[in-house]
Amino acid sequence: MSRIFLLLTAAVTLLLSACSDETSHSRGVYMLLDTSGTYTRELDKAQQIINFVLAKLQPGDSFAVARIKTGSFSEKDIIARVTFDGQPSRANLQKRQFREEVDKFVANVKPSAYTDITGGLLQAIEYLDEKNPGRKTVLIFSDMKEELAAGYVREAIPLQMQGFEVVALNVSKLRSDNIDPREYTDRLTHWRQRIEAGGGSWRVLNDLERLEALFVD
Amino acid sequence: MSFSELFLLVPASPLLSGLIWLVVGVGLLYLARPGAHHAIAAASRLLHHACKLAASSVLLAEQRLKQRNNEVLLAAGREAAERIIEREFERIDASVQRDLAEYPALQRQMSEAITRLEQDYHASSEVPPEPPAWAKVVDAVAKIAPREPVVGEILQDIHESMVRAQRSAIEQYRNDNSKRHRILSRMMPLWRRVARVLGEMDKRVTHLLERSTSIDRHMASYEDILSRSPRAERMLSSSSLTQFFIAGFVLAIAIGGAVINFHLIARPMQEMVGGSSFIMGYKVANIAALVIILVEIAMGLFLMESLRITRLFPVIAALDDRMRVRMIWITFSILLLLASVEAGLAYMREKLSQDDASLVASLIGDRQMAAVAANQWITTAAQMGMGFILPFALVFVAIPLESFIHSSRTVLGLSAQGILQMLAFLLRLAGNVFRHGGAMLIRLYDLLIFLPLWLEERLHARKKPAVENAVVTEGQS
Numbered sequence: 115m116s117r118i119f120l121l122l123t124a125a126v127t128l129l130l131s132a133c134s135d136e137t138s139h140s141r142g143v144y145m146l147l148d149t150s151g152t153y154t155r156e157l158d159k160a161q162q163i164i165n166f167v168l169a170k171l172q173p174g175d176s177f178a179v180a181r182i183k184t185g186s187f188s189e190k191d192i193i194a195r196v197t198f199d200g201q202p203s204r205a206n207l208q209k210r211q212f213r214e215e216v217d218k219f220v221a222n223v224k225p226s227a228y229t230d231i232t233g234g235l236l237q238a239i240e241y242l243d244e245k246n247p248g249r250k251t252v253l254i255f256s257d258m259k260e261e262l263a264a265g266y267v268r269e270a271i272p273l274q275m276q277g278f279e280v281v282a283l284n285v286s287k288l289r290s291d292n293i294d295p296r297e298y299t300d301r302l303t304h305w306r307q308r309i310e311a312g313g314g315s316w317r318v319l320n321d322l323e324r325l326e327a328l329f330v331d
Numbered sequence: 332m333s334f335s336e337l338f339l340l341v342p343a344s345p346l347l348s349g350l351i352w353l354v355v356g357v358g359l360l361y362l363a364r365p366g367a368h369h370a371i372a373a374a375s376r377l378l379h380h381a382c383k384l385a386a387s388s389v390l391l392a393e394q395r396l397k398q399r400n401n402e403v404l405l406a407a408g409r410e411a412a413e414r415i416i417e418r419e420f421e422r423i424d425a426s427v428q429r430d431l432a433e434y435p436a437l438q439r440q441m442s443e444a445i446t447r448l449e450q451d452y453h454a455s456s457e458v459p460p461e462p463p464a465w466a467k468v469v470d471a472v473a474k475i476a477p478r479e480p481v482v483g484e485i486l487q488d489i490h491e492s493m494v495r496a497q498r499s500a501i502e503q504y505r506n507d508n509s510k511r512h513r514i515l516s517r518m519m520p521l522w523r524r525v526a527r528v529l530g531e532m533d534k535r536v537t538h539l540l541e542r543s544t545s546i547d548r549h550m551a552s553y554e555d556i557l558s559r560s561p562r563a564e565r566m567l568s569s570s571s572l573t574q575f576f577i578a579g580f581v582l583a584i585a586i587g588g589a590v591i592n593f594h595l596i597a598r599p600m601q602e603m604v605g606g607s608s609f610i611m612g613y614k615v616a617n618i619a620a621l622v623i624i625l626v627e628i629a630m631g632l633f634l635m636e637s638l639r640i641t642r643l644f645p646v647i648a649a650l651d652d653r654m655r656v657r658m659i660w661i662t663f664s665i666l667l668l669l670a671s672v673e674a675g676l677a678y679m680r681e682k683l684s685q686d687d688a689s690l691v692a693s694l695i696g697d698r699q700m701a702a703v704a705a706n707q708w709i710t711t712a713a714q715m716g717m718g719f720i721l722p723f724a725l726v727f728v729a730i731p732l733e734s735f736i737h738s739s740r741t742v743l744g745l746s747a748q749g750i751l752q753m754l755a756f757l758l759r760l761a762g763n764v765f766r767h768g769g770a771m772l773i774r775l776y777d778l779l780i781f782l783p784l785w786l787e788e789r790l791h792a793r794k795k796p797a798v799e800n801a802v803v804t805e806g807q808s
Binding site for chain 2: 137139140165166168169172173174198200201202203205206209210213
C-alpha cells in the first residue's frame with residue numbers, strides 16, 4: 115500500500131513539475147531619475163510616476179529607482195529596489211516601504227553637476243538582466259541631454275537592449291530648445307536610434323495624465 | 332531558350348508565329364479528337380460513378396446512423412418512461428401504505444359512530460301512552476246504580492284520580508319528548524363525523540384514481556415506445572431537443588454562477604499559494620480556485636447521485652442503502668467544509684481589497700476612502716454569504732447536466748445525420764456536374780477545332796453524292 119502511495123506521489127510530482135511553467139510572467143521596471151541641475155525641482159512629478167508604477171505592479175514583479183548623476187553606472191546610485199513577494203498583503207507592505215525610501219531620497223536630494231544617462235541605462239540593463247523578468251521596462255525621467263564629465267567614456271559603448279522597452283518621461287524642453295526646436299527633436303532622435311540599434315523599443319510620454327499608457331500590453 | 336524565343340517561329344512577326352502555332356495546335360487537336368473524346372468521357376464517367384458510389388455509401392452510413400439514433404432515442408425514452416412509472420408506483424405504494432393503513436381505524440370510527448347512531452335512534456323512538464286499564468271498570472260501575480249517592484262519590488273520586496293520572500301522563504310524555512330531542516341533538520356531531528370520514532375516504536380514493544390515470548398515460552407512452560411507433564420517435568426526438576436547449580440554458584446560468592464564485596476566491600487564493608507562480612501559463616492561484624469549484628461541483632454530483640435524483644454513475648446507484656446514506660453525509664460534510672472555506676476566502680478577499688484600496692489611496696492621495704469604508708460591512712457580509720451559498724447552489728447543476736448529457740447524444744446524432752445528408756447531396760451534385768461537365772468539355776473541344784470539322788463535313792457531303800451516283804449507275808447497268 116505504501117509503495118503504491120509512494121509511486122502515486124512520485125507520478126503526481128513528476129506531472130506537476132512537467133506542467134510547471136518556466137516562462138517568466140513577471141515585469142521588471144527600472145526608473146532613472148535625473149538629478150542634475152534644476153531637474154531636482156521636477157522630482158515631485160517623478161514621485162507621482164513612482165507611486166503610479168507601485169500601484170500597478172503585481173506580486174512577483176521587480177522595481178528599482180536609481181538616480182542619474184555624474185557617473186551613474188553604479189549600484190550605489192540605486193535609491194530603492196524590490197522584488198515583490200507572491201503574497202499580495204506582503205507585496206503591499208513592500209510597496210509602502212518602497213515609497214517611504216523614495217520620499218526620504220526626494221527630501222534630501224542634492225543636484226549633480228553632470229548627467230550620465232548612458233551609465234544609468236547600462237546599470238538598468240545589468241539589473242533587469244539579472245532579475246530576468248518576462249517584460250523589461252526602463253523609465254527615464256530626464257530632459258535626455260547627456261552631459262559627461264571629462265574622462266567618462268560612454269558614446270562608444272553599444273547598448274544591448276533586446277527585449278527592453280525604454281520610455282522617456284517628462285522630457286522637458288531646455289531654453290536652447292526653445293531657440294532652436296531642432297535640438298530637442300535631434301536629441302530624441304539620437305536616443306531613439308541608440309536604443310533601437312541595441313534592439314530595444316523607444317517611446318516618449320510627456321503627458322503625465324496618460325500614465326496608463328505605460329502599462330498597455 | 333526562353334518561352335518567347337520558342338514561341339516566335341517567325342522572329343519578325345509575332346502574329347504570323349501565333350497563327351502558325353494556332354494552325355499546328357488545331358491540327359493536333361483534330362488528329363487527337365477521337366482519343367480525347369474517349370478520355371474526357373471516360374474521366375467524367377469515372378468521376379460520376381465515384382461520386383455516386385460515395386454518395387450511396389454516405390447515405391448508407393446516414394441510414395445506419397439514423398437507425399442507431401432511433402435505437403438510442405427509444406432506449407433512453409424507455410428508460411425514462413420506466414423511471415417515471417417506477418416513481419409513480421412508488422408514490423402509489425406510499426399513498427396506499429399511508430392512507431389505507433389508516434383504513435381500519437377509519438372503519439372502526441365509522442362503525443362506532445353508526446352503532447351509537449343506531450342506539451340513539453332506538454332510544455329516540457316515541458312510545459304511545461297506554462290507555463288507563465280501569466276505564467272499563469269505571470264504565471261498569473257507572474251502569475250499576477246511576478242514582479246512588481255512594482256511586483256518585485266513587486265516580487267523583489275516580490274522576491279526580493283520572494285527572495291526576497292524566498296530568499302525570501302528560502308530564503311523563505313531555506319529559507320523554509325532551510329526552511328524545513336531546514338524543515337527536517346529540518346525533519348531529521355524529522352525523523358530521525361520519526360525513527367527514529366519508530369525505531376523507533373519498534379524497535384518498537380520488538387521489539389514488541388520479542395516480543392510476545397518470546400511470547395509465549405513462550404506460551400508454553411506454554407501450555408506444557416499446558412498439559417503436561413513429562409517434563413515439565417524433566415525441567422523444569422533440570423532447571430531447573427541448574431538453575437540450577433548456578438544460579443548456581440552465582447550465583449557462585450555472586457557469587455564470589461558477590465564474591462569480593471563481594472571482595470571489597481567486598484573489599485570496601494568491602495569499603495561500605502565491606500570486607507569482609504559473610502552471611502552463613496560468614496562475615497557480617487561479618488554477619487552485621478553479622479546482623476548488625470543480626471539486627464542489629463533483630461533490631454536488633455525488634450528493635445528487637447518492638440521493639438518487641440523478642443517475643449518471645451506475646456504481647453509486649447500485650450501492651446499498653447504508654453505504655448510500657454514508658456517502659450522502661460524507662459529500663454533504665465536504666461541501667459544508669468547502670462552503671465555509673469559501674466564505675472565509677470571501678472575507679479575506681474583502682480585507683485584501685480594502686488593503687489595496689488604502690494603498691492606492693495613499694499612493695495617489697485619495698482621501699475619499701474613509702467615507703466609502705463606512706458601509707464596507709454590507710459588501711463583506713454579501714460576499715461571505717455568496718461564498719457560502721454558491722457551492723450549495725452549484726450542487727443542483729447535476730440535474731441539468733444529466734439532461735444535457737443525455738439529450739446531447741440525440742442532438743449530436745441528429746446533427747451528424749444532417750451533415751451526412753448534406754454530404755450525400757453534395758456528392759450527388761458533384762457526380763452530375765462531372766457527368767454533364769464531361770459532355771460540355773467534348774462540345775468545347777469540338778468548338779476549338781470547328782474549322783477542320785467543318786471542312787471534314789464538307790468533304791463528306793461532297794463524297795456522299797458521288798458515291799450515291801456511282802451506286803445508281805451500277806444499278807442501272
